[in-house]
Amino acid sequence: MFPLLILAAGRSSRMRGADKLAQEIDGAPLLRRQVAAAIAAGAHAHVALRPDDPRATLIAGLDAVILRLKESAEGMGGTLRAGVARLPPARRFGLMPADLPDLDAAMIARVIAAAVRDDGALVWRGATAAGRPGHPVFCDAALRPRFAALSGAQGGRAVLAPYAARTRLVPLPGEAALRDLDTPEDWAGWLARKRAEEYAPPPGTG
Numbered sequence: 001m002f003p004l005l006i007l008a009a010g011r012s013s014r015m016r017g018a019d020k021l022a023q024e025i026d027g028a029p030l031l032r033r034q035v036a037a038a039i040a041a042g043a044h045a046h047v048a049l050r051p052d053d054p055r056a057t058l059i060a061g062l063d064a065v066i067l068r069l070k071e072s073a074e075g076m077g078g079t080l081r082a083g084v085a086r087l088p089p090a091r092r093f094g095l096m097p098a099d100l101p102d103l104d105a106a107m108i109a110r111v112i113a114a115a116v117r118d119d120g121a122l123v124w125r126g127a128t129a130a131g132r133p134g135h136p137v138f139c140d141a142a143l144r145p146r147f148a149a150l151s152g153a154q155g156g157r158a159v160l161a162p163y164a165a166r167t168r169l170v171p172l173p174g175e176a177a178l179r180d181l182d183t184p185e186d187w188a189g190w191l192a193r194k195r196a197e198e199y200a201p202p203p204g205t206g
Helices: 030-040 054-059 070-074 076-085 105-116 141-147 157-166 184-199
Strands: 003-007 044-049 065-068 092-097 123-127 133-140 167-171
Touching: 003 030, 003 076, 030 044, 030 054, 030 105, 044 054, 044 076, 070 076, 076 092, 076 141, 092 105, 092 141, 105 123, 105 133, 105 167, 123 157, 133 141, 141 157, 157 167
Parallel strands: 003 044, 003 092, 044 065, 123 167
Antiparallel strands: 092 133, 123 133
């Protein structure tokens, strides 16, 4: 079981007062839904939160480790640096934003299955159906020291870019590996599409 750092320390600043990770999908807050998906996929979920973040209540009862990171005040670089440092030793470790609503357990498991193999790669990551790199991302343990150099608003791109030639992309359906919901308008559009898909007649019956 590989440790997976689920990034949930952001402040939803573009949601105009709402918390995107508390928005409900199929009766469950997004954060709980995605942590549960990671667990169902076979990952050892570690959830990065701010020290004072009430989001911990959203995942109460799940088999996940909560990491309260004061370094998250710096930005994504601080969260990644501190979060990766606190993951347990393992041959591989993963990273996943908590706000990708189309990413499900089967997709996460598909990337984990790729990362299990010793195929010469150092990075395994989900990609869109069109091949654009996305999430989740699993890294060989050899990359852990590089995360220790991150700071401020730096994301993982600075760490992963030098390993493009040793990255295996795992195609996932549609835009699931990249689609996030950062604004109320994003949520409204996504929910409208979801409802339309649910009520659409099966192919060949219209």
